[in-house]
Amino acid sequence: MDSLHHVLPPANLSTLNRAELEALLAELFGEVAALKQTVAELREENARLKGLKGRPNIKPSGMEKGTAPPDPQKQEKRPGRGKVTPRVKVEEKVIRIEVPPGSIFKGHEPFLVQDLVISANATCYLRERWITPNGRTILAPLPQGTEGHFGPELRRFVLVQYHQGQSTMPRLLALLRSVGVSISKRQLVRLLNENHEEFIAEAQDVLRAGLETSPWVSVDDTGARHAGKNGFCTQIGNEWFTWFRTRSSKSRMNFLDLLRAGYTDYVLNDAAYAYMREHGLPAASIALLAACPQTWFADQAAWLALLDTLGLTALTVTPDPVRVATEAALWGSVQAHEFLCDAVILSDDAGQFNIGRHALCWVHAERLVHKLDTFNDQHRAAQTRVRGLIWDFYADLKAYQLKPGKRRARALQARFDRIFLGRTGFVTLDRLLARLHANKAELLMVLERPEIPLHTNGSENDIRCHVTRRKISAGTRSEIGRDCRDAFLSLAKTCDKLGIAIWDYLGSRFKMVGGAIIEPLDHYVRARLRPA
Numbered sequence: 384m385d386s387l388h389h390v391l392p393p394a395n396l397s398t399l400n401r402a403e404l405e406a407l408l409a410e411l412f413g414e415v416a417a418l419k420q421t422v423a424e425l426r427e428e429n430a431r432l433k434g435l436k437g438r439p440n441i442k443p444s445g446m447e448k449g450t451a452p453p454d455p456q457k458q459e460k461r462p463g464r465g466k467v468t469p470r471v472k473v474e475e476k477v478i479r480i481e482v483p484p485g486s487i488f489k490g491h492e493p494f495l496v497q498d499l500v501i502s503a504n505a506t507c508y509l510r511e512r513w514i515t516p517n518g519r520t521i522l523a524p525l526p527q528g529t530e531g532h533f534g535p536e537l538r539r540f541v542l543v544q545y546h547q548g549q550s551t552m553p554r555l556l557a558l559l560r561s562v563g564v565s566i567s568k569r570q571l572v573r574l575l576n577e578n579h580e581e582f583i584a585e586a587q588d589v590l591r592a593g594l595e596t597s598p599w600v601s602v603d604d605t606g607a608r609h610a611g612k613n614g615f616c617t618q619i620g621n622e623w624f625t626w627f628r629t630r631s632s633k634s635r636m637n638f639l640d641l642l643r644a645g646y647t648d649y650v651l652n653d654a655a656y657a658y659m660r661e662h663g664l665p666a667a668s669i670a671l672l673a674a675c676p677q678t679w680f681a682d683q684a685a686w687l688a689l690l691d692t693l694g695l696t697a698l699t700v701t702p703d704p705v706r707v708a709t710e711a712a713l714w715g716s717v718q719a720h721e722f723l724c725d726a727v728i729l730s731d732d733a734g735q736f737n738i739g740r741h742a743l744c745w746v747h748a749e750r751l752v753h754k755l756d757t758f759n760d761q762h763r764a765a766q767t768r769v770r771g772l773i774w775d776f777y778a779d780l781k782a783y784q785l786k787p788g789k790r791r792a793r794a795l796q797a798r799f800d801r802i803f804l805g806r807t808g809f810v811t812l813d814r815l816l817a818r819l820h821a822n823k824a825e826l827l828m829v830l831e832r833p834e835i836p837l838h839t840n841g842s843e844n845d846i847r848c849h850v851t852r853r854k855i856s857a858g859t860r861s862e863i864g865r866d867c868r869d870a871f872l873s874l875a876k877t878c879d880k881l882g883i884a885i886w887d888y889l890g891s892r893f894k895m896v897g898g899a900i901i902e903p904l905d906h907y908v909r910a911r912l913r914p915a
Contacts, residue, residue: 503563535893592905603842608858625876639713655715742828
């Protein structure tokens with residue numbers, strides 16, 4: 384009982400009136416619900432560690448679909464299947480038939496059949512070797528696109544099946560052997576992981592192109608395993624590109640480092656100083672940094688050396704001056720490279736993504752009201768009424784995106800206040816609405832920037848491929864294996880958004896004879912996102 388000495392004794396309940404007792408009871412119900420939620424999460428974690436099934440997920444509220452206007456095209460009769468147009472050259476073969484004498488020929492009736500040929504092919508190249516008069520050896524070069532002992536067609540097939548087809552390595556190995564390819568597990572791993580630095584660099588260029596030209600980006604993260612340890616995969620993208628990166632942390636500092644898109648410098652500029660002031664760094668520390676004649680630092684070692692020289696590393700205060708100053712210098716580097724200049728970052732309210740011009744997902748905000756525990760009919764009625772108000776408001780925000788205006792924006796702002804500052808009599812719901820009202824500027828960013836989405840469904844759809852990869856193949860072991868997985872998933876998603884077949888893309892990179900010529904993907908991203 385010694386552990387309960389810090390608990391305050393209960394109030395004299397006999398002195399409370401009925402309204403006060405009901406409010407206290409509702410508050411206690413809310414605390415009990417929060418404790419139940421914590422216990423459920425702990426039980427689910429224990430079940431996961433034991434390999435048991437977890438509790439079922441609550442179905443989504445359906446606010447996005449429920450507020451969408453009816454599509455007249457979908458209401459019409461579904462058209463029949465259009466004419467099949469093969470993407471390959473059509474070979475014509477005439478089928479003859481024996482007919483009775485005197486029959487009249489009426490031409491041919493076409494019947495298109497598409498088929499697939501999967502077979503192993505082995506070629507032994509006899510390369511001429513010559514010795515010149517001066518003793519130099521000349522060896523005939525291999526055909527274009529041939530690297531190592533596996534041809535470009537096999538390499539393309541392996542990458543497409545593993546990354547886009549989400550096949551596992553044992554199944555892919557069994558498939559290759561069943562069609563006659565003599566390959567070992569180690570050789571297959573090398574095909575997946577080795578000599579792909581150009582693909583990793585191209586994925587990095589896609590991120591840089593997106594950050595330079597996008598008016599907005601949507602971000603999300605999910606769990607990822609690497610080297611036997613739990614980590615996190617962060618997604619950055621929009622309608623025209625997607626980029627993944629797996630790290631051991633999902634802190635704000637890690638996110639800022641990802642936004643540098645491969646650069647390693649730290650920069651002190653106006654954006655960095657504004658970040659310091661916004662996050663409560665003392666004016667004395669800011670003055671020390673501002674007085675430093677050097678504003679650009681090549682890497683982390685040079686930056687930490689400056690902080691140590693200024694004495695900031697020895698301070699034990701809150702907020703941590705080293706953390707805030709480092710985050711500020713990272714944000715300064717992002718802005719110095721002209722990334723996310725006036726762009727909006729759209730997230731699900733995870734704290735590490737709250738950087739720069741930030742917008743919140745309405746679907747995640749409404750989900751908090753949807754999943755709120757209720758205890759009586761009054762609570763359920765209040766929850767239903769508030770959800771209806773939010774749904775109607777969300778539908779009007781979507782209409783505003785089509786036809787924005789200052790007058791409509793002011794009306795929507797006032798209506799937002801009425802919804803989220805109102806009192807329902809349900810204490811827990813009122814607290815939740817007040818918390819959502821504190822995020823008014825981020826939830827109503829669409830009034831200032833109508834081009835941004837109202838939700839992060841795009842990020843959740845993008846990151847689903849990474850979740851699938853995690854479920855079927857656990858995690859990666861080597862650094863290059865992790866980088867290749869992230870890069871190829873990024874390139875496959877980007878190709879899909881740009882309308883480019885990943886098969887054609889890989890054929891172009893492997894210099895397949897007669898294949899389509901695909902330019903670097905960052906060129907297409909810049910062309911789509913560059914303002915007219």
